[in-house]
Amino acid sequence: MSLEGYINKKVVVLTCDSRTLVGMLLSCDQMTNLVLGQTTERIIRPHDDEEPSSEVEHGLYIVRGDNVTVVGLVDEELDESINWNEVRGAVIGGVKHSA
8 A cells, every 4th residue: 555645644664672752753665664854753551661752842843754653644633632641551562573
């Protein structure tokens, strides 16, 4: 499936190393290399962690295609209604590649 229909739309990207990135998809290629604008990394803490969840602004961000696990469109109205600093959840495990 092509990501061309997602260009200039807000997307969420889950990476192989368990990062959650949200930003505007500015460009992509056949290798799933992504260029994101206005990028924010969401760091969701587990329930037993005393530190609050957080968001880190990255701005313009490039993600190599071999590090992309999932790309999805963001429901912007729903996304803006959530206080991401209060969200808690289980840590997403990394991806293991086998030969």
